Amino acid sequence: MIFSGATRGQFAAIARLRWCIFINSLRTLRGRLEMVSKVFFTFGFSVMGIGGAISLGVVSYIFVTKTNSEWLAALLWVIFVSWQLFPVLATTFTEAFDSTSLLRFPLTYSSYFIIRLAYGALDPGTLIGFLWLCGICVGVVVAKPLLGLWAAPVLLVFALLNLLLSRVVFAWLERWLARRRTREIMGFIFFLFIISFQFIGPMMQRFWPESHQASQDTVAVASRFLPVERALPPGLAASAIAHAVDGKPSEAVGAGALLCVYPLAFFWLLNLRLRAQYHGENLGEAVAARAAVAGKPVVRPGLSVPGFSNAISAIVEKEFRYLLRSGPMLFIFVMPVVVLLIFRVTPGRSGHSLLSHTADLAFPIGAAYSLLILTNLVFNSFGGDAVGVQAYFAVPVRFRDVLIAKNLAQASIIGVEMLMLFVAVCLLFEPPTFSITLATLAGMLFALLVSLTVGNILSVYSPRKIDLGSMGRQKPPTSTQFAALGCQFVIFALGAVTLLMARYFNTIWVAAVFFLVLAAIALAVYLAFLPRTEKMAMDRREIIIAELSKT
């Protein structure tokens, strides 16, 4: 036996722990709903994994039979990049695994290493990557059965190096992301990355070489990088298989041997990192000593919202401070304008930018997009407050006022967003007509009031703690996401009916009037639901506090 009885016992205990956590999560209705949604996600991943494996298998078969086996490198690059990118995104977007929780137990270093590797082997990116490699292997075997004896170990080494590299990246990210400030900086870098990514398509369309000569020049420049590509893992793995197909065993073995250097190097790097962790490296937050500030502190009085009580003003101010300190929230905030910018730089069929002939649509489209992403904020209003939510129940303020203050802040954010969008539309396209502007604003008012009503109920009924400082940790519970989706579907359906009516009567004013009527009804419903939501919050205060105080 490789492992002692005690080590096997530890592995079994950890597996049992994971199982218990899973089973215990099913005790609540929300846990069961989460489980159902996870089944859907797993189904999606399975389709992606199996579908990808079949496609890659077919393409590999074609490459090998048509003696284009060096093109296998393209497929292996796809797998390599997705395998490495998926965990990186997942790590940045989720709470880092706290290895110190394992280190307090008498684990040997080898057990610790294996457990960390096993955690990686079970993530969706790894499983999908492995499935896709299996697809390629099957494709190669079907094309040339004997080649399978060589391709299988090559692809296995490729899988191993991917697994080790993803763990190396994860281990280093874990070190950087252990601190809040670094997490937020990384989140901001990803924010820039994602925004830049949006512009790739439009820029390619605009600047892609159209002449044959220009294309040839581009290919010539790209071909200079081929030797580098062939020295990297996907290129080496593809070369090892391609040389075997071409009947060059010595070259194939040489490429295979070079490929083996990578997992060894990654193993060494991973070992370096994990050993440091094993020996008690402190990854946690540490309050740095700061120089004392001389003199009495000066605390400026808070802001006042005209027409509202001091308490409501205080909550609105707090909400805005939270917004300004949250990179992801600011990201969401600027995205509608970025989308308009993308429309502006994307060339249409006639060579002009998209929407250039229908600039009137730019404002409603921007508004609809902002509605889609911004209203997500209202469906889990208390998530960012976390343990601070206790304050709302401890202070002498009616919970209804807390809801109104939160809604006021959210409505102000949407209002500022609309203003930004209007200015952006005027600058990037042309000022929308008065009737379009009014219809859009009336539609937004209706949508906002519906979202606030539903959002208040969901925020109280199914709250979840979120981290406003880190990308991707703003998601409400899956059940809330479904309910929010349903709400948005109803809003968009009513919006579509209204626009159809406007088209039927051939005037957009009909839409403006109808949206205003809908907004008046939505306001009445909002006001009617406030006391009920307050009562629900008071009845569920213990659950709300417990849920948002989870560490």
Place this chain on the structure above:
Amino acid sequence: MDPAVSTEFLTRRFGAFVAVDNVNLQVAPGQFFGFLGPNGAGKSTTIKMLTGLLAPTSGRIRILGLELESHPVEVKRQIGVVPEGMGLFGRLTGAEYLNFIGRMYGLDRTTTARRAAELLEFMQLVDQPKTLITDYSHGMQKKLALAAAVIHGPRILFLDEPFEGVDAIASGTLKTMLQRMIARGATIFLTSHVLEIVERLCSHLAIIHQGRLVAQGSLEELRAGVEAEAAAGPAAGSSSSASAAPPGEKLTLEQIFLRIVGGTRAAQELSWLG
């Protein structure tokens, strides 16, 4: 004069589990009241109910003569609370948080700002003006939570484990503030596992065990009760020397506590610990 805190048959159930079982408490105004009990005895549940953070299953709560259920806002205006977990907003600075809380308690903006500055200075939190609360140390967070609980000058202060995880310096600051409040006529209701501190600070005590109130009174009254019981015969499971005072010396609060809740049994049974 109405008692500061009074409960009648206060009960809280979580499903079949009874966390607090028919508790009848009386705390007079101006008392420094210690509410003790082993882990899971029902202390935090009781404090949550007394401060409106948790609804009782049955029973009545009166704070300064007002029924909590029918006058929640009026009651909350008179009390301050440092709840379990402290209830801080992590992404505000200390000054911003105090500014927020003061206004939630109905203070005007100028008064809130002035008191916030004074409290930050008193709590020695002035050298971290731009640091977010989430980056504060545990002790700093405790001091800030206490500052927030007193910013409106409450007549009753409820503290759930205020000295847990707090260093000696911060603990000294907290004690000074609490003693000043008592000197000015406020009532303090505190739970703590640090029995030495409770013994030194509190004038009156209550002990809750398995959800039931098993003792209530001044330290002297509790001591007399335990000694009288000891004279009648040792309590079941409490015969350890840990809960017996040397001849001629008074029983400490720890000894009284152990005599009442019988907490030494489990340790005696674990013979394999060596």
